[in-house]
Amino acid sequence: MGNEEAKKEKTEKKEKKVKTWSRNDKIFLGILIPVLVLFFCFNTLPLIKGFYYGLTNFRGYGNYDFVGLRNFKDLFTDARVGKSYLFTFKYALVMTLLVNFLSLVLALGMNREIKGKNALRGIYFVPNILGGLVVGYIFSFIFTYILPAVGEATGIGFLQNSFLANTKTAWIAIVIVGAWQGIAMNTIIYISGLQTVPEEVYEACMLDGASGWKKFSKITLPLIMPFVTINLVLCMKNALMVFDQIMSLTKGGPSQSTESISYLIYNNGMSGGQFGFQSANAFVFFVVIVAISFMQMKFLGGKEEQL
Numbered sequence: 001m002g003n004e005e006a007k008k009e010k011t012e013k014k015e016k017k018v019k020t021w022s023r024n025d026k027i028f029l030g031i032l033i034p035v036l037v038l039f040f041c042f043n044t045l046p047l048i049k050g051f052y053y054g055l056t057n058f059r060g061y062g063n064y065d066f067v068g069l070r071n072f073k074d075l076f077t078d079a080r081v082g083k084s085y086l087f088t089f090k091y092a093l094v095m096t097l098l099v100n101f102l103s104l105v106l107a108l109g110m111n112r113e114i115k116g117k118n119a120l121r122g123i124y125f126v127p128n129i130l131g132g133l134v135v136g137y138i139f140s141f142i143f144t145y146i147l148p149a150v151g152e153a154t155g156i157g158f159l160q161n162s163f164l165a166n167t168k169t170a171w172i173a174i175v176i177v178g179a180w181q182g183i184a185m186n187t188i189i190y191i192s193g194l195q196t197v198p199e200e201v202y203e204a205c206m207l208d209g210a211s212g213w214k215k216f217s218k219i220t221l222p223l224i225m226p227f228v229t230i231n232l233v234l235c236m237k238n239a240l241m242v243f244d245q246i247m248s249l250t251k252g253g254p255s256q257s258t259e260s261i262s263y264l265i266y267n268n269g270m271s272g273g274q275f276g277f278q279s280a281n282a283f284v285f286f287v288v289i290v291a292i293s294f295m296q297m298k299f300l301g302g303k304e305e306q307l
Contacts, residue, residue: 047286054280059273071280081281083256084264087171091260092239094175099182099235100228106183107190108216121191128184136248139177140164143249164250167257174245174258182238186231193227194220229300233293240289261285 054071058064075081110121127135143163151159163173197220205211205219221228243262246252252259252267259267265285269278 058276060275095239103186111194125184127181132244193224
């Protein structure tokens with residue numbers, strides 16, 4: 001009897017181990033597998049092929065030879081690549097700080113009970129809907145013709161020459177255009193964060209006598225810190241990948257002073273006969289963006305726990 005019971009227990013355990021796929025499991029797999037295939041085809045596979053081309057002297061056409069890590073080594077000694085990285089980091093840092101500061105100020109204002117709040121939300125979100133190239137070409141006309149004309153008419157000296165024609169001011173024009181277009185989405189995220197803060201917390205804070213800056217720094221900021229993290233990471237990533245504004249406003253000029261990494265990869269890789277070299281640059285740039293995003297998440301995650 002004891003042996004028969006032991007055998008029954010073993011067979012029951014085996015039956016439990018054999019998993020039966022439910023209808024929900026099959027639907028989940030039916031959705032997941034095509035997404036994974038598409039992700040591999042349009043993300044992972046191009047990355048692998050880009051790394052492979054980075055190991056060759058491919059010019060974008062014709063035959064090519066395998067050169068090993070030579071392209072990756074040359075990246076660290078190429079002055080133009082170094083200059084583009086410095087410009088991109090400077091632009092990304094200024095953009096991230098400016099956009100998040102203005103977005104948070106706008107969100108704090110929009111979160112209050114003011115007249116026409118919904119209409120204002122719709123108006124300031126319009127720039128995010130427009131294409132980057134369209135916005136860039138419009139601002140290019142403004143910086144090249146309208147502002148100099150205003151400067152001549154009013155006698156304002158710094159407006160009389162186009163911002164885009166000066167190596168010291170061209171990047172400022174790109175920041176203005178990028179910030180004008182990028183503030184909208186960040187503001188939406190901050191508003192969503194502010195609406196998660198319970199009113200009871202503010203009421204208790206006011207009873208304790210806190211108001212103004214103390215109320216923001218001690219109550220609001222700690223509670224919306226996860227949203228701050230999201231905005232900082234996304235904004236930095238988007239700013240590092242700046243392309244549309246460069247393409248439509250300056251095309252990397254004047255004197256290559258506004259040449260971002262993305263624009264350099266596109267320009268020299270597609271039409272400059274450096275497909276292999278710029279593929280190596282693109283792979284390194286991918287690693288840099290991932291590393292910066294990871295460090296941001298690590299640092300800001302620690303701040304969230306502290307607050």
